[in-house]
Amino acid sequence: MKHVLFMLAASVMITACNKSETITGGSACIKSQVKEFRRGDVCSGSASVKQYTFQNQQVYVFDQGTCGADYTQAVLNENCEIIGYLGGIAGNGTINGENFCDNATYVSTIWSN
Numbered sequence: 001m002k003h004v005l006f007m008l009a010a011s012v013m014i015t016a017c018n019k020s021e022t023i024t025g026g027s028a029c030i031k032s033q034v035k036e037f038r039r040g041d042v043c044s045g046s047a048s049v050k051q052y053t054f055q056n057q058q059v060y061v062f063d064q065g066t067c068g069a070d071y072t073q074a075v076l077n078e079n080c081e082i083i084g085y086l087g088g089i090a091g092n093g094t095i096n097g098e099n100f101c102d103n104a105t106y107v108s109t110i111w112s113n
Helices: 002-019 028-038
Strands: 048-054 057-063 072-077 082-087 105-112
Touching: 028 048, 028 057, 028 105
Parallel strands: none
Antiparallel strands: 048 057, 048 105, 057 072, 072 082
């Protein structure tokens, strides 16, 4: 019985670890950026990359998580060009002169830890 419980616990831990390795969308460039991003300074259990439609293009918000009050969220287009930053100390919500929250449509979370 101990061996069965150990194997069950081990499989749950392996599955949980693999979740952070899965990238479920984006161009090859975005997938590469996500791989680099998750190796960097991200908060444990609260970092993510989310896809939105904004200004007639697919954009990706790289959110380091909730462990840093002044972190900004980089917003990249499909070609990995940074089109702006959200949040930070100033609480910026504008990208290219347009309020992001009011005009972006959530598509999916392509990675989270």
